Amino acid sequence: MASKRTTKQRVTADDDIEETSNKRPKLGNGSSDPLRQPHHFAAEAEEHGIVLRKYYPPEMSNARARAYNDDRIPRPIEQLQAAMEDTAAARRATKVKDAVVHWFKMDLRTTDNRGLWEASEKARAADVPLICIYVVSPEDFEAHLTAPIRVDFTMRTLHALKKDLAALDIPLYVETVERRKDIPERIVEFMEEWGASHLYANIEYEVDELRREAKMVKMLAEKGLAMEVFHDTCVVPPGELHTGAGKQYAVYSPWYRSWVAHVHANQELLSPFDPPAKNSSAAREKVAALFDCDIPDAPESKRLSEKDAKRFRATWPAGEREAMDRLEKFCEEKIAQYSKRRNFPAEGATSSISVHLAAGTLSARMAIRTARDRNKTKKLDAGIEGIQTWISEVAWRDFYKHVLVHWPYVCMNKPFKPEYSNIEWSYNSAHFEAWCNGRTGFPIVDAAMRQVKSMGYMHNRCRMIVASFLCKDLLLDWRMGERFFMENLIDGDFASNNGGWGFSASVGVDPQPYFRIFNPLLQSEKFDSEGDYIRKWVPELREISGKAIHDPYHRGAGSLAKKAGYPEPIADHKNSRDRALKAYKAGIERDKP
Numbered sequence: 001m002a003s004k005r006t007t008k009q010r011v012t013a014d015d016d017i018e019e020t021s022n023k024r025p026k027l028g029n030g031s032s033d034p035l036r037q038p039h040h041f042a043a044e045a046e047e048h049g050i051v052l053r054k055y056y057p058p059e060m061s062n063a064r065a066r067a068y069n070d071d072r073i074p075r076p077i078e079q080l081q082a083a084m085e086d087t088a089a090a091r092r093a094t095k096v097k098d099a100v101v102h103w104f105k106m107d108l109r110t111t112d113n114r115g116l117w118e119a120s121e122k123a124r125a126a127d128v129p130l131i132c133i134y135v136v137s138p139e140d141f142e143a144h145l146t147a148p149i150r151v152d153f154t155m156r157t158l159h160a161l162k163k164d165l166a167a168l169d170i171p172l173y174v175e176t177v178e179r180r181k182d183i184p185e186r187i188v189e190f191m192e193e194w195g196a197s198h199l200y201a202n203i204e205y206e207v208d209e210l211r212r213e214a215k216m217v218k219m220l221a222e223k224g225l226a227m228e229v230f231h232d233t234c235v236v237p238p239g240e241l242h243t244g245a246g247k248q249y250a251v252y253s254p255w256y257r258s259w260v261a262h263v264h265a266n267q268e269l270l271s272p273f274d275p276p277a278k279n280s281s282a283a284r285e286k287v288a289a290l291f292d293c294d295i296p297d298a299p300e301s302k303r304l305s306e307k308d309a310k311r312f313r314a315t316w317p318a319g320e321r322e323a324m325d326r327l328e329k330f331c332e333e334k335i336a337q338y339s340k341r342r343n344f345p346a347e348g349a350t351s352s353i354s355v356h357l358a359a360g361t362l363s364a365r366m367a368i369r370t371a372r373d374r375n376k377t378k379k380l381d382a383g384i385e386g387i388q389t390w391i392s393e394v395a396w397r398d399f400y401k402h403v404l405v406h407w408p409y410v411c412m413n414k415p416f417k418p419e420y421s422n423i424e425w426s427y428n429s430a431h432f433e434a435w436c437n438g439r440t441g442f443p444i445v446d447a448a449m450r451q452v453k454s455m456g457y458m459h460n461r462c463r464m465i466v467a468s469f470l471c472k473d474l475l476l477d478w479r480m481g482e483r484f485f486m487e488n489l490i491d492g493d494f495a496s497n498n499g500g501w502g503f504s505a506s507v508g509v510d511p512q513p514y515f516r517i518f519n520p521l522l523q524s525e526k527f528d529s530e531g532d533y534i535r536k537w538v539p540e541l542r543e544i545s546g547k548a549i550h551d552p553y554h555r556g557a558g559s560l561a562k563k564a565g566y567p568e569p570i571a572d573h574k575n576s577r578d579r580a581l582k583a584y585k586a587g588i589e590r591d592k593p
């Protein structure tokens with residue numbers, strides 16, 4: 001790992017996301033540390049936000065978020081880098097004992113998996129078995145608000161992965177560890193039981209994970225074991241790209257230009273890693289018992305009904321082969337038209353590989369390389385337009401992960417722009433319920449919300465429309481929507497979801513300016529002009545023909561809509577727009593000294 005330690009460490013990092021206990025002070029407790037003082041509207045955001053207080057301490061102040069911006073608090077990635085530096089000599093000196101372990105997390109594939117490949121090389125060189133593990137953590141699923149459909153996809157993927165690894169004589173050992181705190185110790189216990197000296201893993205960039213891994217690196221070193229971690233999930237590792245002034249980019253376009261130039265200059269970033277080598281027969285013998293391990297069921301709290309599980313198996317087949325098939329098919333049939341068709345939700349013109357990128361059944365490298373190889377040029381920003389555009393969309397995923405690593409407080413209920421903490425949101429539960437259930441009376445919004453409820457997926461254009469509707473038309477706290485998405489999406493990914501909500505709510509990095517407010521009716525007419533998408537997902541409106549489908553109660557189809565049980569609009573766009581503009585303006589004013 002490249003290392004870059006901050007020199008201005010005047011504030012401790014530990015308090016803002018470590019696992020909390022009931023002893024923690026409640027909000028508004030009069031803490032004397034100004035960096036810990038919550039902002040004026042924190043109390044309600046606390047109740048409705050993305051962070052579950054059962055697991056995390058109270059929301060930080062704007063001042064503390066700004067201390068991260070000023071490099072006065074070490075970022076979690078820097079803590080991991082420091083742990084790697086401090087243990088470098090000890091890790092180098094650690095001799096391979098009886099086995100090497102790869103710890104799978106969100107990298108559930110054998111092909112083009114950097115950490116797995118490195119682990120395999122280590123095991124092969126020493127002629128010891130490679131063992132793979134996956135830890136099912138019900139508390140992690142709960143704390144991270146992982147949707148049951150996403151958990152189900154993970155469990156199904158584990159079955160496929162186990163089979164693929166077994167074909168290479170490599171066991172996949174899966175165990176449920178109830179308390180997330182116990183995971184590091186349990187992994188050390190496995191290693192000691194198996195005589196393993198080395199643990200390999202790819203880095204996850206969420207705050208919890210970075211801090212946990214930093215502690216594990218040190219803990220293992222103290223026990224004479226070595227933990228090695230690798231950048232794998234992004235094409236360009238976070239922290240590699242800087243503006244001319246040496247800062248992290250906060251605007252996508254210049255970041256993208258820099259990302260493209262960096263990949264062009266470092267072509268190996270798109271080179272695939274081979275699958276792991278087969279364990280030798282002697283090595284296989286040594287770990288034979290581990291092949292009998294069963295994959296547990298999803299934890300009770302995240303289990304799907306039989307009916308849903310069956311349905312989703314058909315809609316979202318799991319495993320890396322499925323991922324590659326989906327990608328190849330998209331590149332064969334649709335990518336050339338992507339830039340022209342991608343915004344029309346009725347057309348299915350996008351790849352729907354987000355589920356695989358989120359679970360790690362596909363690498364971003366592989367996605368980009370496969371698309372690039374269909375082009376007439378090796379340049380990422382030249383040639384066939386559809387390919388260029390698609391690659392630039394996959395790059396958004398890297399962008400938002402870079403943002404998360406540099407501004408870790410976005411993981412902690414804080415908007416990227418701290419001053420947007422001071423907006424007085426509405427917490428109208430009837431409005432929120434109508435939005436969640438696709439009963440707002442705005443057909444395009446309702447169609448999209450019903451799509452996510454039914455499939456665990458929503459088209460990108462619709463994600464932007466419903467997000468804008470929630471926070472601008474209904475003035476609901478954007479974090480309520482962010483959380484709902486995580487709890488319902490099969491492709492829920494913290495960085496992309498937070499980035500998407502930040503963009504739509506105008507509180508994030510490179511956002512839609514707050515005064516640019518989507519008009520849901522115009523969006524509907526433009527991107528679903530024939531109403532096909534609406535008719536697919538809102539059966540009550542199927543009989544309505546022509547343009548009335550976009551707004552039945554104001555376009556002469558009110559009685560048909562009413563008879564079919566479709567609700568009247570819960571808001572008036574013009575009034576809502578004015579209210580949102582005032583609320584945003586007032587929020588920003590409030591932050592001024």
Ligand SMILES: Cc1cc2nc3c(=O)[nH]c(=O)nc-3n(C[C@H](O)[C@H](O)[C@H](O)COP(=O)(O)OP(=O)(O)OC[C@H]3O[C@@H](n4cnc5c(N)ncnc54)[C@H](O)[C@@H]3O)c2cc1C
Nearest residue numbers: 350351352353354393394396397460463492493496497500
């Ligand atoms: C409010 C909101 C919430 C979102 N939440 C998530 C989420 O939880 N998980 C998630 O993967 N994406 C999220 N996105 C981004 C985007 O909507 C999905 O990645 C995309 O719809 C997935 O469909 P696809 O695979 O067919 O995309 P394609 O159009 O085929 O794009 C290919 C890939 O590029 C990446 N990508 C495309 N657009 C974006 C984007 N705007 N931001 C980040 N990555 C992008 C995805 O990995 C996607 O799979 C969100 C967007 C918004 C506006």
